[in-house]
Amino acid sequence: MKYTLKIWRQKDSAAKGAFETHTVDGIVPDMSFLEMMDVLNDRLIAEGKDPIAFDHDCREGICGSCSMMIDGKAHGPTRGTTCQTYMRNFKDGKTIVVEPWRARAFPVLCDLVVDRSSFDRIQQAGGYVSVNTGGAPDGNSVPVGKVKADLAMDAAQCIGCGACVAACPNASAMLFVAAKVGHLALLPQGETEGKERVRNMVAKMDAEGFGNCSNNYECEAVCPKEISADFIALMNRDYLIANAFPKPL
């Protein structure tokens, strides 16, 4: 199979980027999108040209590194990460447009690589239970009902890839933040610091330059881990309560 690729090239965060057109040939249906990119890069390297920079690591959909906007859709046409997108889903001969995540809080570092350290900083603002190593009570001392534990796990699956931000017209990080807030709020271990957590993480999200949720649900539609926008509602409720009643009820 053969494709024409229009790929965003940008030397560094200060440079002005532009699209560059390349063609790739000999692509087979079982190749992943990144393996197709490898084919192109190997050729560019052999020709002594700069290969296209992109983030990738585990290539099995869990590390959250890969992050390509393919034909205007975060992670491409199928549900899942870029690395789990297969060429069988692209019509032979097609022109494919590849861009980095676009958001003020995710500056482009080089080509398709963006800086997502704002996500780390939001987590640092409260995405944890304040417990030191050692002296933890027996794991079964506090029962956690299966239904709640499963719901917490649904939220905790977030891989921090940033597709939710890239897909949102407001570049909002609400789904990302809500996933962590929801995960910990649903467990007795995380409940204690719940109010402080939701206030601090939301404040940090705003300070980093992410927009607000305006109910487009684009985030939910592209999330490779299918995290539900219901968690945003849960976070909004907790945020409201935390601000209305900052002290324990």
Add this chain to the structure above:
Amino acid sequence: MRQAFPTKGKASPGLLWELEDAMKLDSRVPPGPLAEKWDRCKLEMKLVNPANKRKYHVIVVGTGLAGGSCAASLAELGYQVSTYCFQDSPRRAHSIAAQGGINAAKNYRNDGDSVDRLFIDTLKGGDYRAREGNVYRLAQMSVNIIDQCVAQGVPFAREYGGQLDNRSFGGAQVSRTFYCRGQTGQQLLLGAYASLNRQVALGNVKSHTRHEMLDLVVVNGVAKGIIVRNLVTGAIERHSADAVVLATGGYGPVFYLSTNAVGCNVSATYRAYRRGALFANPCYTQIHPTCIPVNGDFQSKLTLMSESLRNDGRIWVPKSKGDKRNPASIPEGERDYYLERKYPSFGNLAPRDIASRAAKEACDEGKGVGELGRGVYLDFADAIARLGKKTIQERYGNLFDMYAHITGEDPYQVPMRIYPAVHYCMGGLWVDYHLMSNIPGLFVLGEANFSDHGANRLGASALMQGLSDGYFVAPYTITNYLAGVKAGSNKTDGPEFVQAERDVSQKLERLQNVKGKVAAQTFHRELGKLVWEYCGMARNDAGLKKVLGLIYDLRLRFWKEVSVPRTGTGMNQALEYAGRVADFIDFAEVLCLDALTREESCGGHFREEYQDEGEAKRDDARFSFASAWNYTGEGNKPELVKEPLDYEFVKRSVRSYK
């Protein structure tokens, strides 16, 4: 083809094991009964006054389970910690991809588990090539790990009554594995990452992301710092500390195709090896039995299907060679459930090395399934009939979806096809009971060290080891080390730092100046094929000698033909990758030399000459030792240093799972 490591009239590689040891290794395992060793060690270790702790600076390279948990725990104690990872966030370390679970001797199921039993299982699983003292401590710590992670808010699977759920896992007859669906590694790592974030917020940890360690700095024989490359700016930086922790994972991608992340590399540990740290047992590599088979040359990685699938799936191949019928139309009587047949008491749960070799045998006999004939069936039809689709979906839903997504086949309808793939490295830098290498001040944790799994690792014990090392061992032993060191000798202008930085810069320049026409990936793929063919699931003397020559040739070609286009500053992924491939090529020689030298079969190391009708034949009389390799200079054969393994408490037996 030229001979690797010209022998200069010395003994041939096959006789290396007989050479005199030049170095004596002290494992520092305390004397006394097994159950008291760690308590005794803790009591005898020195402490650092709380007010003095902040004066010490510790560097932690790698932020996976071992590195992340260690950095967070050290910072909680009050030390100043700097972490480094090549990924864009500490959360992306490859521990994140561990699917199945984590073992702990909680005995919540009342099925006869205990610390002693976990200890014996792990030691036996490792084919009696690990230290008793280390393994016992690991089994003891397993219990604390679960409690710690629950306290952090790790959403472990629960039963309806709210209690923690367990499942059994490859190689164990008790249910001691705790899990978070098929994403246990992710949830445990996010727990450690959360603890780390808390310390970053408190100002106790400085996190350096997109930084790659390219050298270790040793001053007067003591580890004092590292040289890193800032992967965004391209700047080479010197960083000093009172102790250096390497938690940089395994070297699986020396085989090119593996279940590891494509960024996993040997560079940090290999470069420490070049600075004098001993590399132990590199030939002990684990081939995981349940991965999606290779289906083409373009493939960049292999995907693991969690071993937990073996709890309910049955493995089989057609009884007759080349049977290309649709699996559903092959009648029961014409199927060979070979694991159940060969190992009736363990059946489909036989340990990884055994299950892998059995799959290879079946395919070698021409009974393999799938287009390339390198695959076996993992069939859930019986389990679905017995338990219902809903239960199977609950247990393995995400794994089934992943399989369907990658292969385009529905595993609820047709059996999965699986084949073994490189998964884990038991070998790593040599460490003592304190997890310190032979270079004082250099600690090595998790998969990067060689300590606890011997020649084979049992399922669900990698997460256990990483977290045991990071949360519960290193914080004590590093404290003990720092108590004997003057704090704050943190200068980076000494001659050793200057020299190390120059070496790094020169190597990078050398790579860029080759100006060949071949991408590093091409060499990596070639290297992988060589190592997999000659030093994969089965190895032999002739093949290993041959491959050493082939690797030597590959290295010559690499340094003549590799292309690294972009020059100047800034991000340069081709340069990062070429540097890693260069280290893999050098390291592959040590790996194959180790395999050649170990003239026995044990665990993941199967030498065809040493077997009993397909079962590994250990040679305790000659090989009851850990092989630690000492770097002796560019192009020279490394020197073998042996650490004898004494079994004081456990009687070694032939590892039988029949």
